[in-house]
Amino acid sequence: MTRHFLALHDYTKGELDSMLALAADLKMKQKSGIPHRLLDGKTVALIFEKASTRTRVSFEVGVFQLGGHGLFMPSGSSQMGRGEPIKDSARVMSRYCDGVMIRTFGQEIVDEFAKYSTVPVINGLTDLFHPCQIMADLQTVIEHKGGYAGLKFAWIGDGNNMANTWIEAAAIFGFELRLACPNGYEPDQKVMAWAEAKAPGLISLTNDPQVAVAGADVINTDVWASMGQEAEQKEREKAFVGYCLDDALLSLAHPDCIVLHCLPAHRGEEISDSVIEGKNSVVWDEAENRLHIQKAIMATLICCKCGDAVSYRG
Ligand code: CP
Numbered sequence: 001m002t003r004h005f006l007a008l009h010d011y012t013k014g015e016l017d018s019m020l021a022l023a024a025d026l027k028m029k030q031k032s033g034i035p036h037r038l039l040d041g042k043t044v045a046l047i048f049e050k051a052s053t054r055t056r057v058s059f060e061v062g063v064f065q066l067g068g069h070g071l072f073m074p075s076g077s078s079q080m081g082r083g084e085p086i087k088d089s090a091r092v093m094s095r096y097c098d099g100v101m102i103r104t105f106g107q108e109i110v111d112e113f114a115k116y117s118t119v120p121v122i123n124g125l126t127d128l129f130h131p132c133q134i135m136a137d138l139q140t141v142i143e144h145k146g147g148y149a150g151l152k153f154a155w156i157g158d159g160n161n162m163a164n165t166w167i168e169a170a171a172i173f174g175f176e177l178r179l180a181c182p183n184g185y186e187p188d189q190k191v192m193a194w195a196e197a198k199a200p201g202l203i204s205l206t207n208d209p210q211v212a213v214a215g216a217d218v219i220n221t222d223v224w225a226s227m228g229q230e231a232e233q234k235e236r237e238k239a240f241v242g243y244c245l246d247d248a249l250l251s252l253a254h255p256d257c258i259v260l261h262c263l264p265a266h267r268g269e270e271i272s273d274s275v276i277e278g279k280n281s282v283v284w285d286e287a288e289n290r291l292h293i294q295k296a297i298m299a300t301l302i303c304c305k306c307g308d309a310v311s312y313r314g
Pocket residue numbers: 051052053054055056125133262263264
């Protein structure tokens with residue numbers, strides 16, 4: 001059975017923990033110069049229908065470090081960008097490649113691609129989810145806090161793809177998550193309902209950022225207008241007044257809390273320069289971990305030589 005990585009809810013805690021452990025091992029190997037060519041001779045297509053720095057570079061470098069080839073495909077230069085049906089593209093790409101990563105708009109696009117693909121498909125961000133990013137974030141939390149169990153997580157800002165994926169993560173991994181979002185910018189209702197049914201009482205939603213960050217161990221924020229919402233920027237700036245993660249807000253959290261931001265950041269909007277550059281910020285480690293966790297995800301889905309990390313594969 002081909003397994004895809006489209007959303008965290010398709011995986012158990014044990015499976016995701018295995019990927020996090022493999023990511024730590026691959027990070028150690030890469031830093032120690034120990035070869036880990038788990039995708040030797042494999043090709044992974046990287047389809048982008050939205051802009052990217054981290055996702056493009058970390059996937060391309062990651063496939064290379066695993067001994068494979070990353071094939072960068074901006075949608076504007078492929079027939080997909082000219083309207084070739086997703087299902088036709090998926091069946092054709094599957095004949096050439098060993099895996100496909102897609103960054104696009106609707107979650108239904110990656111779902112459709114995966115339905116017709118005979119090779120693993122990885123979600124590199126949709127309007128609904130950003131699962132690779134949250135896995136990198138969790139790797140960063142584990143590195144800085146020794147684990148995630150028992151920690152208080154806070155989300156400040158838009159109820160967007162990042163927030164939705166954090167909600168799934170909280171329900172699967174079993175940690176407390178308090179989200180502060182302005183009225184009208186709440187997370188996806190179906191995602192919230194799924195999480196509440198899976199892990200009753202762990203996830204709460206407020207309009208008050210101070211309530212969300214009080215005593216938090218991990219604070220996460222993101223841009224107020226995501227890719228595709230640029231026309232709403234001015235309107236969103238008004239709605240998000242009071243949602244800047246600045247020193248005053250940070251002072252309410254646990255003194256040793258860590259601050260995450262998936263980047264790119266808009267200093268002075270969702271986060272102040274002093275906080276992103278400050279002692280609690282771990283955003284550069286977080287960005288680096290995209291490389292290591294995505295190598296683990298690709299190795300788990302595509303490679304046949306990864307031992308326990310792939311034991312759940314059909
Ligand atoms: N965080 C993230 O996905 O960054 P890019 O948009 O640069 O890929």
